[in-house]
Amino acid sequence: MAKELKLMKGNEAIAEAAIRSGCDGYFGYPITPQSEVMEHLMVEKPWEKTGMVVLQAESETSSINMVYGGAGTGKKVMTSSSSPGISLMQEGLTYLAGAELPALVVNVVRGGPGLGTIQPSQADYFQATKGGGHGDYQMYVLAPASVQEMYDFVFKAWEIAFKYRTPVMILSDGAIGQVMEKLYVGDYVPRWTDEEIKKNAPWASFGKPANRDHNIITSLELDSAKQEQHNHKLQAKYREMEEKEVLFETINCDDAEYIFVAYGSSARIAQKAIQLGREKGIKVGLLRPITLFPFPKKQVAEFSKKVKGILSVEMSAGQMVEDVRLAAEFRCPVEHFGRYGGIIPTPHEVLEALEEKIIKG
Amino acid sequence: MFNPDIIKPENLVYKRTDVLTKAVMHYCPGCGHGTIHRVIAEVIEEMGIQDKAILIAPVGCSVLAYNYFNVDSLGAAHGRAPAMATAIQRLHPDHHTFTYQGDGDLAAIGTAETIHACNRGENIVIIFVNNGIYGMTGGQMAPTTLIGMKTATTPYGRTVELNGYPLQITELLAELPGTYYVTRQSVQTPAAVRKAKKAIRKAFENQKEKKGTSFVEVVSNCNSGWKMTPVQANKWMEENMFAKYPIGDIKVDGQKVK
Amino acid sequence: MAIKGAIVVDTERCKGCGVCLAACPNQVLALAKNVNSKGYNYCEPIKDNCIGCASCAIVCPDGVITVYKVKL
Numbered sequence: 001m002a003k004e005l006k007l008m009k010g011n012e013a014i015a016e017a018a019i020r021s022g023c024d025g026y027f028g029y030p031i032t033p034q035s036e037v038m039e040h041l042m043v044e045k046p047w048e049k050t051g052m053v054v055l056q057a058e059s060e061t062s063s064i065n066m067v068y069g070g071a072g073t074g075k076k077v078m079t080s081s082s083s084p085g086i087s088l089m090q091e092g093l094t095y096l097a098g099a100e101l102p103a104l105v106v107n108v109v110r111g112g113p114g115l116g117t118i119q120p121s122q123a124d125y126f127q128a129t130k131g132g133g134h135g136d137y138q139m140y141v142l143a144p145a146s147v148q149e150m151y152d153f154v155f156k157a158w159e160i161a162f163k164y165r166t167p168v169m170i171l172s173d174g175a176i177g178q179v180m181e182k183l184y185v186g187d188y189v190p191r192w193t194d195e196e197i198k199k200n201a202p203w204a205s206f207g208k209p210a211n212r213d214h215n216i217i218t219s220l221e222l223d224s225a226k227q228e229q230h231n232h233k234l235q236a237k238y239r240e241m242e243e244k245e246v247l248f249e250t251i252n253c254d255d256a257e258y259i260f261v262a263y264g265s266s267a268r269i270a271q272k273a274i275q276l277g278r279e280k281g282i283k284v285g286l287l288r289p290i291t292l293f294p295f296p297k298k299q300v301a302e303f304s305k306k307v308k309g310i311l312s313v314e315m316s317a318g319q320m321v322e323d324v325r326l327a328a329e330f331r332c333p334v335e336h337f338g339r340y341g342g343i344i345p346t347p348h349e350v351l352e353a354l355e356e357k358i359i360k361g
Numbered sequence: 362m363f364n365p366d367i368i369k370p371e372n373l374v375y376k377r378t379d380v381l382t383k384a385v386m387h388y389c390p391g392c393g394h395g396t397i398h399r400v401i402a403e404v405i406e407e408m409g410i411q412d413k414a415i416l417i418a419p420v421g422c423s424v425l426a427y428n429y430f431n432v433d434s435l436g437a438a439h440g441r442a443p444a445m446a447t448a449i450q451r452l453h454p455d456h457h458t459f460t461y462q463g464d465g466d467l468a469a470i471g472t473a474e475t476i477h478a479c480n481r482g483e484n485i486v487i488i489f490v491n492n493g494i495y496g497m498t499g500g501q502m503a504p505t506t507l508i509g510m511k512t513a514t515t516p517y518g519r520t521v522e523l524n525g526y527p528l529q530i531t532e533l534l535a536e537l538p539g540t541y542y543v544t545r546q547s548v549q550t551p552a553a554v555r556k557a558k559k560a561i562r563k564a565f566e567n568q569k570e571k572k573g574t575s576f577v578e579v580v581s582n583c584n585s586g587w588k589m590t591p592v593q594a595n596k597w598m599e600e601n602m603f604a605k606y607p608i609g610d611i612k613v614d615g616q617k618v619k
Numbered sequence: 620m621a622i623k624g625a626i627v628v629d630t631e632r633c634k635g636c637g638v639c640l641a642a643c644p645n646q647v648l649a650l651a652k653n654v655n656s657k658g659y660n661y662c663e664p665i666k667d668n669c670i671g672c673a674s675c676a677i678v679c680p681d682g683v684i685t686v687y688k689v690k691l
Contacts, residue, residue, distance in 0.1 A: 062447075068435075068438070069449045362666075367689050374624070377682035385681070389634075394680065549638070550678060554677045592637050
């Protein structure tokens with residue numbers, strides 16, 4: 001596949017990937033720091049290139065329900081927003097999960113709570129991985145740490161979404177959304193034809209032909225025995241994802257006596273902190289979760305047997321650290337370092353936190 | 362009672378359409394929902410669009426409408442059906458996406474989705490069943506509940522001071538340039554049913570011609586919520602609901618009717 | 620030329636709402652004294668001067684009435 005080199009923002013890379021991955025529809029609402037996703041789509045006019053539908057909706061509530069509608073008819077549809085808008089979408093996300101629909105939702109996280117700031121944050125981890133919507137459900141959550149990953153993960157998202165009939169979230173942050181980096185893009189993947197939809201999504205409500213019963217897309221079940229069975233089915237899906245679809249990266253971990261656990265922008269900063277630490281003789285490495293659900297529990301567990309301590313680095317008051325602690329099962333000290341409200345930590349701060357909280361502590 | 366020679370297939374005048382499933386509908390005896398479902402199903406059958414029709418069912422008494430229509434369907438979150446219909450019809454422009462919504466779904470929680478889908482002139486059919494009450498949840502006040510009407514949350518009768526005015530959402534929507542056909546019908550007599558069917562047929566024909574939003578309100582009864590028999594409820598509806606929600610065309614072919 | 624009509628009622632599906640009674644121009648219908656398995660007094664014809672106009676069937680919320688008609 002021919003690779004073309006481009007320079008663009010993370011948000012624009014999401015839009016570029018949508019067009020090139022055969023996305024059928026984008027429905028969204030402006031919110032800082034991710035409005036460039038929809039703006040780039042509007043500039044590129046993919047409805048002329050691929051027939052993709054792009055629509056600015058009247059709210060995030062409406063956007064996620066447009067996604068729910070499109071997904072229910074077997075189409076590859078997506079939306080993007082930032083924290084306050086994602087809060088509005090929680091109803092739609094639990095409906096998507098309950099009705100078992102494939103869809104992509106991008107959250108370019110900003111400082112909260114409430115209306116908060118427009119600068120980057122990672123304080124939506126709980127919302128994304130522990131369910132912001134009601135009921136027992138999960139989304140497959142991907143955490144890009146570069147503009148290239150913003151692009152690549154859109155393709156991965158469609159694969160997982162349709163394989164498991166599940167909503168997928170790309171959990172980014174305002175820094176990665178706004179930063180400009182080199183990006184390699186591939187050829188256009190054509191949008192599915194009606195025949196391909198019928199083959200790939202035979203469950204979808206795209207118009208009842210004479211040769212089958214009518215399809216119904218719903219998350220309602222009034223018989224609680226059946227609803228329990230349905231929940232078992234959903235849980236089985238999530239266990240399968242935990243078994244087969246965990247993604248992570250390790251950097252400088254072979255001889256590590258300490259490790260950082262960090263994702264997204266925090267991982268980039270931790271990488272520099274490793275360099276600074278090693279210059280001082282501290283043998284530190286990085287475990288970078290790429291999927292936040294399913295979380296790389298096995299990998300954390302393995303490290304907790306070998307290292308003297310783990311520092312979880314997040315732009316939050318401490319959310320992922322709970323999953324790190326659970327996986328480490330008290331085998332080694334686990335501490336959290338974070339800046340919040342839109343502040344981005346420096347590599348020096350991160351290294352200092354390792355020294356103060358783990359090495360000395 | 363009848364001469365058995367009359368009851369033969371070649372003498373058939375009317376039978377229940379197969380675009381309705383065989384399931385027994387759970388609606389209360391005499392509720393207009395069943396009649397309205399049947400009229401829509403007959404239009405779908407007569408137009409030959411069963412394989413293109415997509416029903417979006419609301420939250421309300423008709424939450425299980427998808428069990429009764431023999432077409433591919435989706436259940437919406439409360440009020441969100443027009444947003445779903447927007448996406449579906451834009452993604453499948455030759456289909457016949459229609460929403461079926463009650464007064465709470467369309468005119469309370471779903472007001473924004475309703476207005477904006479109409480404002481964009483989405484090529485969808487919206488069927489709005491207005492019985493001035495929230496049936497499924499036990500008969501509470503709706504935006505369209507009349508002043509003085511007793512409901513579970515207005516036990517002494519709705520007052521303007523506490524709850525404002527009955528919302529004539531249909532008239533509001535007719536003001537939007539995106540709505541092509543806006544009409545108000547009912548189904549309590551054979552003549553009314555025939556007119557309602559004509560209106561619904563017109564709506565789906567408009568959709569085929571890609572004219573924009575067709576909005577069909579059907580004023581209906583809720584004998585359980587109103588605490589009357591079905592026949593009494595129909596009479597009460599004619600004497601009270603029709604005064605606030607008059608039957609007839611409001612906008613045809615994009616023009617307000619004088 | 621006279622028109623003779625006949626109806627068949629699916630008594631098990633009928634909920635005894637009575638709306639068809641009001642719709643019939645010839646007062647052919649009444650609610651039975653018997654009930655169906657759900658406990659509803661289903662509708663039944665009590666006169667034979669049905670003209671097959673289908674008013675009852677058209678207005679029935681549950682579509683329980685099938686209508687036939689011959690010209691004699």
